[in-house]
Amino acid sequence: MTKDSAQPIYLADYTPPAFWVDRVELTFRLHPTATRVLSRVAFRPNPDAPGPFTLHGQDLTLIRATIDGNEVTPTLTDDGLTCPAPDAPFVWEAEVEINPEANKALEGLYMSNGMYCTQCEAEGFRKITYYPDRPDVMAPFIVRIESDLPVLLSNGNPAAAGEGWAEWDDPWPKPAYLFALVAGDLHAHRDSFTTASGKPVDLAIWVRDGDQDKCAFGMAALKASMAWDERVYGREYDLDVFNIVAVDDFNAGAMENKGLNVFNSAAVLASPETATDANFERIESIIAHEYFHNWTGNRITCRDWFQLCLKEGLTVYRDQQFTKDVRSEPVKRIDDVLMLRGAQFREDGGPLAHPVRPESFVEINNFYTATVYDKGAEVIGMLHRLVGDATYARALDLYFDRHDGQACTIEDWLKVFEDVSGRDLTQFKLWYSIAGTPHVKVTDTWADGSYTLTFQQSVPDTPGQTDKPPMVIPIAVGLLDTDGTEVVPTRVLELTEARQNFAFDGLATRPVPSILRGFSAPVILEQTVPAEHKRLLLAHDTDPFNRWEAGRALARQALLAMLTDRAAPDPAYLEALQALLADDSLDPAFRALVLRLPSQQDLTQALFDAGQVPDPLAIHDALTAMETAMATHLQADLTASFDAHQVPGPYRPVAADAGKRALANGALALLTRTDAGARAKVQYSDAANMTQQMAALSALQRIGAASDALEHFHSQWQHERLVLDKWFGLQSSLSLPAEAVATVRRLTEHPDFTWENPNRFRAVFGGFSSNLAGFHDPSGDGYALMADWLIRLDRLNPMTTARMTTAFGTWKQYDADRQALMRDALERIALVPVLSRDTKEMVTRILA
Numbered sequence: 001m002t003k004d005s006a007q008p009i010y011l012a013d014y015t016p017p018a019f020w021v022d023r024v025e026l027t028f029r030l031h032p033t034a035t036r037v038l039s040r041v042a043f044r045p046n047p048d049a050p051g052p053f054t055l056h057g058q059d060l061t062l063i064r065a066t067i068d069g070n071e072v073t074p075t076l077t078d079d080g081l082t083c084p085a086p087d088a089p090f091v092w093e094a095e096v097e098i099n100p101e102a103n104k105a106l107e108g109l110y111m112s113n114g115m116y117c118t119q120c121e122a123e124g125f126r127k128i129t130y131y132p133d134r135p136d137v138m139a140p141f142i143v144r145i146e147s148d149l150p151v152l153l154s155n156g157n158p159a160a161a162g163e164g165w166a167e168w169d170d171p172w173p174k175p176a177y178l179f180a181l182v183a184g185d186l187h188a189h190r191d192s193f194t195t196a197s198g199k200p201v202d203l204a205i206w207v208r209d210g211d212q213d214k215c216a217f218g219m220a221a222l223k224a225s226m227a228w229d230e231r232v233y234g235r236e237y238d239l240d241v242f243n244i245v246a247v248d249d250f251n252a253g254a255m256e257n258k259g260l261n262v263f264n265s266a267a268v269l270a271s272p273e274t275a276t277d278a279n280f281e282r283i284e285s286i287i288a289h290e291y292f293h294n295w296t297g298n299r300i301t302c303r304d305w306f307q308l309c310l311k312e313g314l315t316v317y318r319d320q321q322f323t324k325d326v327r328s329e330p331v332k333r334i335d336d337v338l339m340l341r342g343a344q345f346r347e348d349g350g351p352l353a354h355p356v357r358p359e360s361f362v363e364i365n366n367f368y369t370a371t372v373y374d375k376g377a378e379v380i381g382m383l384h385r386l387v388g389d390a391t392y393a394r395a396l397d398l399y400f401d402r403h404d405g406q407a408c409t410i411e412d413w414l415k416v417f418e419d420v421s422g423r424d425l426t427q428f429k430l431w432y433s434i435a436g437t438p439h440v441k442v443t444d445t446w447a448d449g450s451y452t453l454t455f456q457q458s459v460p461d462t463p464g465q466t467d468k469p470p471m472v473i474p475i476a477v478g479l480l481d482t483d484g485t486e487v488v489p490t491r492v493l494e495l496t497e498a499r500q501n502f503a504f505d506g507l508a509t510r511p512v513p514s515i516l517r518g519f520s521a522p523v524i525l526e527q528t529v530p531a532e533h534k535r536l537l538l539a540h541d542t543d544p545f546n547r548w549e550a551g552r553a554l555a556r557q558a559l560l561a562m563l564t565d566r567a568a569p570d571p572a573y574l575e576a577l578q579a580l581l582a583d584d585s586l587d588p589a590f591r592a593l594v595l596r597l598p599s600q601q602d603l604t605q606a607l608f609d610a611g612q613v614p615d616p617l618a619i620h621d622a623l624t625a626m627e628t629a630m631a632t633h634l635q636a637d638l639t640a641s642f643d644a645h646q647v648p649g650p651y652r653p654v655a656a657d658a659g660k661r662a663l664a665n666g667a668l669a670l671l672t673r674t675d676a677g678a679r680a681k682v683q684y685s686d687a688a689n690m691t692q693q694m695a696a697l698s699a700l701q702r703i704g705a706a707s708d709a710l711e712h713f714h715s716q717w718q719h720e721r722l723v724l725d726k727w728f729g730l731q732s733s734l735s736l737p738a739e740a741v742a743t744v745r746r747l748t749e750h751p752d753f754t755w756e757n758p759n760r761f762r763a764v765f766g767g768f769s770s771n772l773a774g775f776h777d778p779s780g781d782g783y784a785l786m787a788d789w790l791i792r793l794d795r796l797n798p799m800t801t802a803r804m805t806t807a808f809g810t811w812k813q814y815d816a817d818r819q820a821l822m823r824d825a826l827e828r829i830a831l832v833p834v835l836s837r838d839t840k841e842m843v844t845r846i847l848a
């Protein structure tokens with residue numbers, strides 16, 4: 001199990017640690033290129049799992065080590081060290097030297113714009129000092145930081161400080177992955193919170209000078225999250241301080257280190273001028289997510305990394321519940337399902353499919369996936385639906401009571417639900433081990449006043465898994481009559497067999513079913529629904545999710561007919577939209593969602609599922625033609641919507657205003673298809689906030705008329721790095737197909753393309769990989785450009801590189817020529833002699 005080896009490790013091989021840790025003391029003498037880390041760790045042999053004394057360690061220079069004060073000479077191994085040790089409690093001391101400035105992988109201790117910061121999840125602590133870097137070893141930490149920098153932060157409560165040093169004390173036992181240290185010339189945006197039991201907590205968001213005006217929203221979101229977790233889950237905060245730090249160079253969104261959350265600056269900083277409504281909403285949910293980890297992740301953590309979904313699935317579920325509460329429930333559900341289908345279903349249907357709880361991995365960083373996070377959250381949602389609100393609440397209380405301070409497994413989690421509900425969850429547990437998205441086929445019959453739904457379920461083969469057993473699938477169903485009146489309100493059917501019937505008696509006429517309401521399970525529903533029933537559901541379903549879903553199905557059907565039968569845009573679809581658009585009883589945010597067409601990725605998948613070879617250009621053209629038809633046929637309605645949903649007065653990032661802006665900007669994007677950008681240009685020049693400015697710029701970019709505005713935007717925002725990311729991302733993601741590769745190449749040559757910064761790299765190449773018609777240019781130039789840059793980034797930052805290889809994950813969906821070109825690009829990456837094992841694992845799995 002060496003860090004450089006590509007040997008998989010297996011869940012089945014788990015063994016408890018040979019030594020427990022009772023206490024950790026760390027001293028950091030910070031220096032950009034030669035930081036000294038002194039550790040003093042109290043170990044105790046584990047009588048239940050005797051074994052040699054080994055510690056993880058990577059890229060460390062060992063200066064000296066002692067056991068109980070006596071100098072020792074450990075044997076250094078590929079991934080750490082081993083040393084003879086007493087069979088009784090002892091104190092290990094070590095001094096190591098590390099080089100934060102050279103650390104561009106952004107794991108362990110590194111530097112970002114002159115500030116020191118850490119990222120230890122999953123296995124970064126071993127790059128800081130020798131230690132049992134595994135989540136089941138939990139200990140209290142005392143940390144001393146020595147540096148001339150003015151702000152010195154670590155986990156827990158501040159203990160003492162003086163000129164050039166500070167000490168922190170974290171009394172809550174934690175695994176090393178939750179350790180954090182930050183030092184820099186930082187400025188605080190402060191506030192406070194009093195917990196339900198009356199304990200005051202000092203809150204601070206620490207930022208670089210110049211960013212102080214972008215903290216207020218994040219702080220409000222933090223306080224709302226703290227209050228929500230008390231109210232809904234009965235969870236209080238447990239330290240005297242809660243610190244958040246904004247860091248520019250970060251591989252992910254944010255990290256839940258105990259008492260010291262570290263955030264990608266893009267995931268916390270926002271002002272009306274620099275951030276869009278979507279940014280504000282994302283920040284709110286990430287702040288909530290990291291805060292909620294304090295209980296689901298930190299107080300109760302994971303026994304091993306195979307259990308990652310234990311903390312991530314649950315914490316995503318909790319942050320989704322929070323957003324539903326503080327914003328709109330139906331809109332959030334639709335957003336989440338769009339995400340799930342766009343990222344997780346795609347993952348589940350391709351070479352990277354894996355169970356919510358994987359059984360093996362080479363590099364754990366490659367498993368921070370949509371499956372672990374988002375399908376993990378869906379599984380909890382199903383459990384909640386199956387046991388009901390009251391039992392769910394009792395199960396969570398028991399989980400916190402029973403497991404506080406422990407490192408747990410999915411078995412522990414499910415046992416709590418079994419104990420509280422009396423249910424046997426053996427079959428339900430398959431959701432954690434079976435990969436792939438279940439397909440549920442539904443047919444219906446009507447006879448003598450009895451209506452019967454027949455469901456058949458199957459799960460496709462995925463890498464290493466075939467012949468899968470039936471799962472427990474909660475299917476929420478309601479029935480409408482043909483006037484659109486609901487005759488049977490929502491009922492949750494529990495599908496447990498491969499094929500199962502459910503009968504509804506006592507109906508006067510054959511009903512129209514509304515199936516999988518609220519998207520009650522993460523499955524692909526296969527049903528033949530006549531277009532008039534879809535229109536009926538779109539107009540009348542009491543379930544907002546299925547109302548939206550019906551509109552979506554109509555749009556998809558119309559687009560597929562354009563693609564496969566050269567049909568014209570379906571007038572019936574346009575008419576249905578018209579009625580909806582004008583219905584002022586509907587939330588504008590909901591109408592904005594209904595107006596949005598299925599994505600290019602959606603249609604690619606739909607064609608592939610129908611046994612056809614998707615042509616990225618044809619799909620792009622069909623979407624453009626449909627939008628043009630919408631602009632033409634609905635011009636008056638769109639104009640009315642645009643005018644009626646302007647939000648006067650100062651910008652407020654609240655859901656109601658954001659919904660209006662979303663609808664007006666959705667209308668704007670469509671109207672721009674036929675007005676040569678006239679309206680968008682006016683909005684661009686008049687824009688008083690970033691939501692309006694970006695919406696106008698995007699609309700112009702989508703018709704290839706943004707060059708003046710882009711130039712203006714760059715000169716206006718060249719000193720705001722997060723806004724500049726938008727400038728890069730907008731061009732790479734929305735350039736017209738024929739220009740996209742050249743545009744991306746030009747962007748990489750731009751002096752502001754600071755590619756070592758993950759946000760900037762992702763803006764360009766993440767944006768490009770979402771521009772399917774551009775990325776899949778038939779020349780293969782897009783693939784080659786992406787491969788060149790992934791090879792370059794891998795030498796510095798394996799984690800971000802490996803994640804971005806997923807751009808190639810759908811290669812099997814395309815035509816033979818594109819497949820060959822994508823394989824070439826992947827093989828070229830695979831053959832790089834010094835490829836990181838992160839990227840190697842991803843490329844190997846994608847090619848398999």
Ligand code: 0A1
Nearest residue numbers: 119121122251252254255256
């Ligand atoms: N636990 C974090 C996710 C995270 C994982 C790895 C990281 O390394 C760069 C960073 C963050 C979360 O779920 O928010």
Ligand code: ZN
Nearest residue numbers: 289293312315
């Ligand atoms: Zn998380």
